[in-house]
Amino acid sequence: MTHDLAMSALGEWAPYAMLILVGFLPTELWRMVGVVLAHGLDEESQVIMFARATATALLTGVVGKLVIFAPGALASVSVTVRVGATVLGLVAYLLARRSVLAGVVVATLAVMAGMALFGGR
Amino acid sequence: MAEGGRGDADPESVLDHPPSASSTPSGQSAFVTVPLPYGSGFLGGLRGGATSIYMVTVVGAYVSIGALGHDFGFPLAWTVLTSLLVWAAPAQVILISALGTGAAPLEVAVAVGLSSMRLLPMVVALLPLVRTPRTRARGVLVTAHFTAISMWIEVMRLLPRVPREARIGFANGLGTCLMGAAIAATVAGYHLAQTLPGLLVAGLLFFSPMSFLFSALRNARIAADWVALVAGLVLAPLLAWRGVDLDLMWTGIVGGTMAYAAQRLREAFR
Secondary structure: HHHHHHHHHHHHHHHHHHHHHHEEEEEEHHHHHHHHHOOOOOOOOOHHHHHHHHHHHHHHHHHHHHHHHHHHHHHHHHHHHHHHHHHHHHHHHHOOOHHHHHHHHHHHHHHHHHHHHHHOO | OOOHOOOOOOOOHHHOOOOOOOOHHHHHHHHHOOOOOOOHHHHHHHHHHHHHHHHHHHHHHHHHHHHHHHHOOOOOOHHHHHHHHHHOHHHHHHHHHHHHHHOHHHHHHHHHHHHHHHHHHHHHHHHHHHHHOOHHHHHHHHHHHHHOHHHHHHHHHHHHHHHHHHHHHHHHHHHHHHHHHHHHHHHHHHHHHOOOOOHHHHHHHHHHHHHHHHHHHOOOOOOOHHHHHHHHHHHHHHHOOOOOOOHHHHHHHHHHHHHHHHHHHHHOOO
């Protein structure tokens, strides 16, 4: 309710206010905390290891969600094709001796090939 | 030394590596610094960024983000501002897709904040490498804002070969170069999504999640990394499918805890 009122008052600037509030600030916060903590914090500490593990899980979590519940133009290709393309990318990554570029390029080409073969918009 | 220089560190740089991030400022003369082929300071950083292999993944990921901004109906200026202000591709993908599908602002803020948490240890690991006793807070804040996965990996790899007093300039130059390329790529991706057929747009959209996934695989080093990687990949879609609220938040907390526990167990039995 209050949210809707605020939105209409802000008008076309609402998306920009949202960008600052829920995009910029939640991200920049961690960078600033990092600046404050950087004075005397053990790089190998348990807290850092936990934060790193949490961030990694979130990162691959976003990937998993985007592959399974795909947005926009990707949604028109079946989930089997998207998962299959990811697996092909993994094979290419391993065959090319752990090359990030090989994995990304093969997965992307595979999803497009799958879309061309099995339909899409 | 933090994990930046692992795997792909060249044998040369091992010779001139500082013994630790907290080496004394006067320790500079204790080891010979092999100059980088593109010099040091801000201009050296610009050149270091322009010749980085990560330039390819940054441009690809941000063309993808530009296309995503267009497909979710945001203005071009707004989409470009996310690259300038947020400057973290996963956070931008969450921000654009969540706001675009009408998620509650608080939920978006929590998801973006949790995905950006990885920036904290990166900044903590990076700053001791660039600081000198004369370093001003302002310079460090700029370096902190430029800190993102691609910039961090490259800077951690190259900084040991840059003289300490030139390191902030080098880091900011490298950050400026990668962010400038990202902004140009965002504009390009936005326009491409307007003009390209759906098949190619789908390819663009698929590029950024795949670059996150294979970068995470490449950077995995200890047991905690591997467990977190697999747990995230499985948990997030599972929780979302089951309709659990704040699925991404729980993925981070549960996956991170599992990974941490696995690492402690492994160390205990070694």
